[in-house]
Amino acid sequence: MAEHDLTFRAMGSHVRVLVGEPGPGMAPAAAAAEQAQRFVAEFDATLSRFKPDSELCALNADPRERVPASELLRTAFRAGLAAAEQSAGLVDPTLVGEIESAGYVESRADMAGEPLAVALAEAPPRRPARANPSSRWRRIEVDDENGAIARPPGVRFDTGGTGKGLAADLIANRLRGYSRFVVDCGGDIRIGGPDALVRPYEVLVEHPLSGARAFVLKLGSGAVATSGLNVRIWRDEDGRYAHHLLDPASGRPAWTGLIGATALGDTAVEAETSAKAALLSGPDGARAVLAERGGLIVHDSGRVEAVGPLSARPRIRLPDTSSTGALA
Amino acid sequence: MRVTERPVDSGVPTGGGKRRRPGAGPVLWGSIALFAVMFALLTQQLSASQTPAPRPVLVRKVLKRRVITTFVPTPGRASVSTSGSPAPAAEPAQYAPITTAAS
16 A cells, blocks of 8 residues: 655754545545645744744743743643653753853754764763753743733743654644554654554664664554754854753753663654653663653663663564574 | 323312412502503503594574564554564565654
């Protein structure tokens, strides 16, 4: 059964939509994929931190405490706050000033990054990231009844930590009813459809240092997401290497002993949050973060470690005698 | 009539031709000496002989087919099966690989 396969660039990354057979009365797969592309364009235009005319930028600059907000913006805020709650403040959506101070003011999607191996050699001593005690995100309120968002003026919000995962989840909601589908927003992947349970998709996990295949997953439903330091590395004004994953406590890029983390989840937002929280927690904390749902962590050395259910031996069906033999 | 008297061979030593049985000491020492000589001879033969060529090692290549099954999906939860490298045989995909990576 052929699937419609559409790939395009958006949100500073690639987006890919695979759509199977439509259910009764549903649009053809090609039309659904194109509709997804239009939705991603709207999503990016509304929520990008790098587009001055986006609704997010307008809200961040608004001096009022309570600001009218579209349903999409409120949804993005709810996702960001849920990520902060899930990660106990490690994935903090209010670090806009800190990320700008670190040098990430404009999109770096088309900029050549510094090599990770060199950055690791010069990085400061490794330590787990910690939540910011002030927890600014706890003072943000999403008011769906009145279509508004309330926050202390000056507290700016960044949807980047959960944006791609949220886009994948929202598109997935629109693709219910198709026999099978994959939504891949920059490596944050959501899979669904009844046929995918029967014939799972094979998802390759890319190694952050070599780019080679580090692991293979077969997913029939749910989501998987990867967070890593191998993209968007730059030197700040002081010549120090920096990246986009900040330690909320210090406001500086986190060097925790891990360079990559992949997490499973029911939704892409959940998986993306788990992946970021695992990477920020360092090796020991990551094992705890990923223990229940499973995931992978990649150490500074490049060693790949499977955690939780992924570390268990796959169930092996005993082979019959005709398939096993000893050759002299 | 001349009668010649001839001793009857009764099988029993008699008179001055009587043979004596060897004592236990000479027998013991003789046995030890014989053993020592034989042992020395065999040792010399073994040490003089060349080391035998090593027997060819039989290499056995054991083939096992591992079939990795998909976890039974639980409603509302992600279903996943996993494998490290090498990957299990998968049905041929009709599309480019799906890859998760940092972006």
